[in-house]
Amino acid sequence: MSAGADQTPTSSTYVEKGKAFDRDMNYIPDRITRDARVPEHGPRDVPLWPVEPGRYRLVAAKACPWANRTLIVRRLLGLEDVLSVGLPGPTHDQRSWTFDLDPDGVDPVLGIHFLKDAYEKRFPGYPRGITVPAIVEVESGQVVTNDFPWITHDLFFEWRDFHRPDAPDLWPADLREEMEEVMKRVFTEVNNGVYRCGFAGSQEAYDAAYDRLWVAMDWLEDRLATRRYLMGAAITEADIRLFTTLARFDAVYHGHFKCNRQKLTELPNLWGYARDLYQTPGFGETIDFDQIKAHYYVVHTDVNPSGIVPKGPDPAVWLTPHGRH
Template sequence: MAYVNPSGEFTRDQRYISTRITADGRDGYPVEPGRYRLVVSRACPWANRAIIVRRLLGLEDVLSMAIAGPTHDARSWTFDLDPGGRDPVLGIERLQEAFFARFPEYDKGITVPAIVDVPTGQVVTNDFAQITIDLSLEWRKHHREGAPQLYPEHLRDEIDEVNRYVFADVNNGVYRAGFAGTQEAYEKAYRRLFDRLDWLSQRLADRRYLVGDTITEADVRLFTTLARFDAVYHGHFKCNRQKLTEMPVLWAYARDLFQTPGFGDTIDFVHIKQHYYVVHSDINPTRIVPAGPDLSGWLTEHGRAALGGRPYGEGTPPPLRADEAVPAGHGADQAS
């Protein structure tokens, strides 16, 4: 949920369910293979992070995943991609049902990613930032052999600092521009966004990844916004000083990650465009979904390997499960 304050500034409701699933079960929800279901939409950048982290860590067999459709109404995300419009494991039509099962008077946002306790059908958490950290730390016993260290202890302070900047100015910054209620609020958000993108370009000019020499949680968080930039944010949210393809360092960095197993193969451009252009009818009242942009550039040479670095550290690329692959024609192979 979000609102525009009297000065026209977009404000995100960050009151998430803070219950955690931990190795010691201190919140009443211990890590247990098969007990929980991760609910996502491929359209949502916050959920996309959880998809990427789950895949990089190899948690597919211990934490199942439900994929909601790309559009929703005021009541929440729906499972319209599944036969009969119901999630086959949870047996529900709307994610809202899992929230109300635990909190009958729940009045905050019904958001993804969310993790649901399968035996009770009750939501456990929708705290997107904590979910991916806990997948790295609390679920470690169940990581695949060769899983990367996405939140290594010696880099956590730096990762957290970068994440704070990226969330405030980029991840949430595009929304602050897109949903601004006044010209002044829009221009303030616009300048803040591109100032931070310039800062990131400088940071990444001589290093392959945001923190250290391997992929970390920081790269996951930035990537999901960059992947949506030209397809949605540049036009729909008026973030149009430049396209991503016109920012050489960030474009090469984004392509590098896109071509790294676990990243680009989770991106569904069809769902992404349908979500933003259809759901945000206040911004796009015709609900016409643009035919472009041309996506073929995502698969072109990026040259970033010359900067060194090891994507997975001492680990290995994650395998791709056929039953979780993005449908043909929905990724960078989509016809322009």
């Protein structure tokens, strides 16, 4: 089947019998840039919107790893006062992510129950999945973009006038070329690799996906043996992108997605690294293990038809000393 970043399915299943998982990477391509300028990096021939404090609302479910990235970047850069956030609940049906954590199930700023309403307001009959993260223009109530890799990129490069003074350099110029290669491998083999395992429609597709995932996990374990973070001594966007998968690994991907050669806690470098990030301000407070487990184990009915949500693992292990200083 084809599915995008934790989106609502267009059918009742995520697994297509006999087929390998294929992620749909077609998103709303609009970019939000300083003064609606043509961006220096990435897609340029796309609709452009100007950076304006208070104009937009980031809709990002804590359950979703792709949305989780945006919550971390927003906090690290200090954008809380200029870009508000709406938090859908962890479960949804085929229609849309919903704001069932808010009073009366309605987002207090956008005034909608279904995220689908913001998509439909701009694109009536929107044919693709309703994905998070999404940025919505508050006044019009219309979705602007859901192109998750470019959302965090632009929060760094285009919203700089509003960063806190000591905001980290998430895209260091001297490391960017290598970082892009690292992030590409992390995305294809790990971020997406766990889904390739979990939504495999045949034994052959699963076996191939499993092997690809663990080649990459071994590469990361080796890489982190000689450096604190993926690119060296400082946190970058690459770490944020890997962290949201690692945070879900033992709670969801190990069992639910059958990525079970080892648990994260059995990989010394990756486990220490993940705890190091979790205990860094901006990371751990964006993680809600109950929401994460509810999303995967309840929504993926073809993978977990019973709908039973496991009680473990104990999240307290994330606060144990990491030894990565």
